[in-house]
Structures are given as structure tokens and as C-alpha cells.
Amino acid sequence: MKRSLAYVVAGALLLGACADTEQPPAPDASDASDASGATTTDVLPGPTGRIVFKRLDPSLGFTVIYTVNPDGSHLEQLFPEEAEAPRWSPDGTEVAIFCCGDGMAAHLVNTGTGDLRTLPPPDPTLETYCGGPWSPDGTRLTCESFGMDDPSRNGIYSIRSSDGGGLKRITSVPRGDDLPGDYSPDGDQLVFVRADRNGPLGVFVTNVDGTGLQRMTPSGMIIDDSGFAGRWSPKGDQILVVARTAEDHH
16 A cells, blocks of 8 residues: 655645654544445535545445534435545535536535536537536536547636536646646635646646646656645645655555
8 A cells, every 4th residue: 555645835845744644533433434344535524514525335336425523423425326526515505526427517416405416518529527626606616628539628627516607728738637626715726636648747736717837746746646636725825735755655
């Protein structure tokens, strides 16, 4: 198993935490950790204080989305089918998930009712996976996108969270893949991981209008490729990323 390091990027500086540094304990979700061998990942606190996460249930053979209070109480299954990559809306009323294989661009679950709302593909010539992050005002969702017949169209786009319209391009990475991570608190910038056919290249930041592209991690740093593409601090002065020091580091 590869050992990971948590790094904080402040401006263009990289501050590394020692690999052997003790990590803070996870919220006590003992009700969410049964004896069946189920594992919990993609843990994300929400604006209402509840935490959303996916759990691999061995009895089902796939991951299911749950919410829970930080003290482990009131565990609730949010969506009954196979799903992953949950992302809270800023107001806590919906969670974007990746699920279903129905060709829709986005799947949004109402946290009060459990009802599923889908958004259609905004462009038939693009593969768009619009599961978040949400813009801070909740009006837009970002999309990891690929040109079906034209790889020069690969990149990050955004759509309106209300109806899936208003497609806007943010980044361009011909024949590559840009995985959106998080909006800055003011909504002006986006952090993401860029990858090519050999794997992740680094963590980047761009303005949401596509200008001002900056690489935030040094060449040679091996970025986590499990879907965590960076998170801004609440003040907007730091970015959390996950990386390894070397491919064979254990």
C-alpha cells in the first residue's frame, strides 16, 4: 500500500507534512462501521454540519452514499443505488453524485426527500461528468469533459445547476484530462489536477474565465490519482492536495 502525504500549498510555496505525522482522528461514526467489512471513503463535511460519504458494502458489491452527524449519530442512507463521489451543494439541500450510467450529465439528490434530479448532457459532442464542485453561490457545477471525436475539446467546463444549460469552457487539455477539485471561496478560481496518458502531472489553479493558469506543485511530485483534486482553505490562502514522494514509496 502506498503511503500518502498531505501537503498545503500557499501561493507558490509547498509546505509538506511528514509522512509519519499522526493524523487527526476521524469523526466517531461507529454506527457507520459495522462488522461486515464495509469501508468508508470520500468523507465530506457539509454546510449543515452533517457529513456525506460513500461506503463499500461487501454484501452488495458496490458503494452506497450515506450522511451522518459528526458524532456518528443519525446515520442515513441518502441514495439506495450504486454511487460515489458525493459533493454537497453550498446550501446543503442537494448532493451531487456519480451514478446510474443513464447518460445524464449530473445527478443531484435532495437531502430532505432523497429525490433524484438529473441534468441532461449540455453538448452531444462532449462526454460530460458534472458531479461538482459547485460554485460557491450554488449556481454552477463543474464538469470533467472529453470531446467524443475531437480530443482538443478535452478540459473542464461548467453548467448551470438549475437546468444543465449555459455550458462554459474553463480549461483546455488536448488528449489529456483535467479533474476539477474545488472553487476558491470567492468563486474566482478553480483548483484541479491535470493528467496525461501516463498519469497525473500536477495540481494547477486557473481563473474561472480560463485565464491565469498556474502550476502549484513542482515537477516530479506524484499527485494522488484517486479523485481528490485539491481543496481550498476557508480563507482562500491555502490549498490541500495529496501526493506521494516516489512511485515506490511505501
